[in-house]
Amino acid sequence: MSHPTPDPKLPVIVIGAGPIGLSAAAHLVTRGLRPLVLEAGEFAGSAVREWGHISLFSPWGFNTDPAARALLEPRGWVAPDPERVPTGAELVREYVQPLATAPEIAPHIRYGARVIGVGRRGIDKTRSVGRERHSLVVRVETAGGVQEIAAAAVIDASGTWSTPNPLGASGYPAAGESACAPWLVGALPDVLGRDRTRFAGRSTLVVGLGHSAANTLLALVELAESEPDTEIFWGIRGHSPHRLYGGGDADELPARGALGTRLRAAVADGRITLLRDFAIHSLAATPSGRVKVKADGSTEIVVDAIAAATGFRPNLDMLREVRLDLDPVVEAPAQLAPLIDPNHHSCGTVEPHGAEILAQPEAGVFIVGMKSYGRAPTFLLATGYEQVRSVVAAIAGDHEAAARVELILPESGVCCVAPGIPEPRPTAGFATGLEHGFAGEVSRG
Structure with missing residues (x-):
């Protein structure tokens, strides 16, 4: 699939200032592209902060991105012990927050900015003729109202934490669930x-x-x-x-x-x-x-x-006006779905993948990170970092780098933040993990 050269006058909009969204921003600035990170919360890693008491499964050695480290290390940041397993709070404090406040990244983050729509300026998704001549536009809700921002490309790293599955067994809320x-x-x-x-x-x-x-x-x-x-x-x-x-x-x-x-x-x-x-x-x-x-x-x-604890699902409402090719079962990008089928794969057996797998029929739109897994489990932070490295390379026109695989996972698997189970922490007394919130194996109750 071809990736048109983005308009250099427009920013590449990244939805979400979690670890994957900030990784995308790091890759963008490294390649001389201008990111605009839109974060619904008031802080970077807002979703992770909500489960900060939970430990990831994977150790620090798998939880940081090379492009991010390259920005942080010259300013005195020291990578945590690669063998240590962090909690969500430690992930934010020791990595996400330093990255969000790095001078190369901080000016490009807008907090309290909830994305409510992505589309093409002046046309809806039924219009085909001349579609790519209309810039992508992101509709954002802030304390000051709703505005639209033109974008050269859109990287959706908004995750799934805000859209848990309901209690009802049919996939819909049980009667009285909202009232309760x-x-x-x-x-x-x-x-x-x-x-x-x-x-x-x-x-x-x-x-x-x-x-x-x-x-x-x-x-x-x-x-x-x-x-x-x-x-x-x-x-x-x-x-x-x-x-x-x-x-x-x-x-x-x-x-x-x-x-x-x-x-x-x-x-x-x-x-x-x-x-x-x-x-x-x-x-x-x-x-x-x-x-x-x-x-x-x-x-x-x-x-x-x-x-x-019934799992999570992607919020697709914001993407209603762009053309998507999603698997009808797990609601992941269609080419990715067979690679993450939980009946056949654990987090360590999903092949590294990038722009070609994640690209959508809507040119310039990519779904990455936990959201790219739809309703499927076993997402790894390391996998997300490889996704955005490839996606940003494609946006920049470096198709050779986009096609290259730069992630090798151990055969035994490393289930990261979206259900993994770390060794029990002596102070907690019980093993912890996160179910499709950001790193591990998700199951459907």
């Missing part, structure tokens, strides 16, 4: 930290069959050791939890095996009540200030909080 939002605590609440009082001595339902669910469940188990009235329910839509239990000592990732072993033991000894075939169809507030959860059949429980 006050009882929903998200996929990865800080059970042992800032959110402790929300769970201590109360009843919590965790829904999901991935590592986010496992981490929250094990955090609740630890909380219950000091708060014995804490009650823990685990709802799964299928009948068997064994996929999450994993292979125990035989698991290729020992920490993942340890996580499953501990979860199995907590269910077996009654610290966690497992609800099988628990397909939620309705939620309702009770007069006592709790929430009643009804599942298919006759199952019904009343709890104080619900942790919906």
Whole structure:
């Protein structure tokens, strides 16, 4: 697929100031192109900050980008120990924030700027004749109102954290889910930290069959050791939890095996009540200030909080007016989808890929990072860095560099921030990982 030369008078707009978006900005400035990074939050790495208490699976050696390091190191930045596994908060503090404040990057970031649309100036996506003569335009909502910004190209690195999957088993929200939002605590609440009082001595339902669910469940188990009235329910839509239990000592990732072993033991000894075939169809507030959860059949429980660890999906509304070729199942770029099918691949077996795989029918538009994986799991930060290196090379017209593969992952795999499971941290007492929020294996409860 050809990539037209961008208009040098216009910026390349990057959506999102997370690690992948800032990596794209670093590559752009390195190649002499002008980025404009639009971040909906008030800080760089806003989404990562929300799960800052969670550890990534992959160590620091896989979590920084070469172009970013080349900007930071001359100014005295020292790379963290490559063998150390950071938390989300450490990723932001030790890497994302220094990169966002680097003088080459900082002037090109606009915070509090939520992208609500991407299209072509003056035409909708049904117009074909002369389409590429109309510049790309990004519609942005800020405190001052809505404006449109012309762009030479658009790199969408907005992630999926803001669009979690609903509790309803059919893919739509359960009846009453919106009205019961006050009882929903998200996929990865800080059970042992800032959110402790929300769970201590109360009843919590965790829904999901991935590592986010496992981490929250094990955090609740630890909380219950000091708060014995804490009650823990685990709802799964299928009948068997064994996929999450994993292979125990035989698991290729020992920490993942340890996580499953501990979860199995907590269910077996009654610290966690497992609800099988628990397909939620309705939620309702009770007069006592709790929430009643009804599942298919006759199952019904009343709890104080619900942790919906049911995965995430991409926000495609903002891209409605550009032409996309997405897989109908996982909603990833069509050429990428077969490479990330979770039935055949783990995070370490997905081939490195770049501009040719990620390019869309709409010239100059690329979806990268976690969002490029759609509803599929197992995303790696290292994979995202390779994506944007290639994409920026293509935008710059360096097609040889765009086609080159510069990432080699170990055969054993390195599940990064979007579900991976790090070795248990002594201070936390339980292994942690993130389910399709930014690095690891995502599953669908």
